[in-house]
Amino acid sequence: MTIAEKIIINDVGPRDGLQNQAKTLEPQQRLALIQALLNAGVKHIEVGSFVSPIAVPAMRGTADIVAQLPTGDFHFSALIPNFKGYELAKVAGMNTVSLVIAASNSMNKKNINMSNAEVLSFATEVLGRSRSDSMNTLACIATAWECPFEGLVAEQTVIDLCTTLFAAGAPEVVLADTIGAASPAQVKSLMSKLVAQFGAKRLSCHFHDTRGMGLANVYAAVECGIRKFDAAIGGLGGCPFAPGASGNVATEDVVLMLNQMGYDTGINLANLIQAADLVAAQTGSLTNAGSTKWIKRQIEKGVFKLNASS
């Protein structure tokens, strides 16, 4: 390719990542992590969640963080589990919210204590309000390949859910392998069908590295035409309903692979590793990324350099 095609990385570390760490960070620490990501050129970041601070202490103070975010060509989103969360996000000044609809009934019940029908009704209502509020909404289909309680999810279930969400006005649907269970063959199978039906531009993917297949799944989705991915700095994350699961696919692994494949992620790996080191120090957790050691050696050798702006 002569002009590099763009791929968007949405770092969900400050939300999906930190929410599943043993150690709870202070809002100012979470803001520092967001700033480190911005400094690396990450422009899409899930900054937090508007959820009860009693239910999820790790996301306490998200509104304070939002109030301190810089303005500019940035795409910040926050998770909302219910209408109250939606209103709080709106009041805080968010332009984008994300909501999670699991493809399986059991996961919806465990995750937000709603049935499939209730979740869909909630999502449809939020999508309607979003339009009148000029709020952007990312509709995330969780357990799109496999549910920890119900097992494999039928592709038709996910296709039907996408149809419903797009019909309700969703600008974008995120297909999430919440517990990191999919193989690249399963990713190719589902994503090729969804891309054929809905087009690649309205779809993005979210993978976890539980079985070591995270990057292979990203590659399989890229081959299907997907050009937007969730990832978490340092491979942070997990799933409360998949004990011991590894985290999200690591942003640095994804960026290294996509940059090397000739795509333009706009992200500087040397700066990104600073963000990974920061969150490792903040949480006391080692990074889960497979590429860290190699990237650090390139930084030492001067092959990968910090952005001048940093």
Added chain:
Amino acid sequence: MTIAEKIIINDVGPRDGLQNQAKTLEPQQRLALIQALLNAGVKHIEVGSFVSPIAVPAMRGTADIVAQLPTGDFHFSALIPNFKGYELAKVAGMNTVSLVIAASNSMNKKNINMSNAEVLSFATEVLGRSRSDSMNTLACIATAWECPFEGLVAEQTVIDLCTTLFAAGAPEVVLADTIGAASPAQVKSLMSKLVAQFGAKRLSCHFHDTRGMGLANVYAAVECGIRKFDAAIGGLGGCPFAPGASGNVATEDVVLMLNQMGYDTGINLANLIQAADLVAAQTGSLTNAGSTKWIKRQIEKGVFKLNASS
């Protein structure tokens, strides 16, 4: 697929893996590892190297190991760096030898102190002798994507090398990303050309996980039609000329992914993890496999069970 298509896994842990570990194992320990792999259903194993025990102490006593290998439907190979090694392998009773031809001159010089022309002359001569000796020969093209000294390798160089090796009678050529530098886009680009020209049946691939892309590369090659892969139990390995490089792509990672993709590897994951635990105990090194934690949880839960024969 109704009848699962077979994919062959050739475990190079007892050679490429152990040769690059800090700790040298005794021949009986290496034999125990080979037996653990056989017990898991691995039928293709690189059991050692017929090389000077002074130059490579880790491979001392390979003939003793070969003398104790079981007979049956097994495909044992041993690396030979020169004619002396070839003769020793023949005397020891090996049916298959592997030889390494780097795609770059500098790597050949560093690896076996021969120029490209000398290595090709050696390979051609071995392939000729192999035919009269009924010896099977695996011709491995090292640094097929990138050389640590010369950088990116031109695809045409590798295509020409394959042409020469097949013309000289090579039954099979192994494309090796010796330092773990290739991205899946580069794997797809080269392997699709090689498969178009030579057919997938005579080609196999060998990946390292240095940049975390090992499994993505395996998947890319599978998509090109490749049905035989090198891998090393526990992700053992490295490269003396790529300091700090992670090891070979881990057998357990590859098997988990391919089994889940519906291919028949013939390998039992519960037994395979026993082999990984054994070599971790033997070498004092932790496993590098990304899937180990998840596989172990499935074993605890009884999802993956040991073979009755074990």
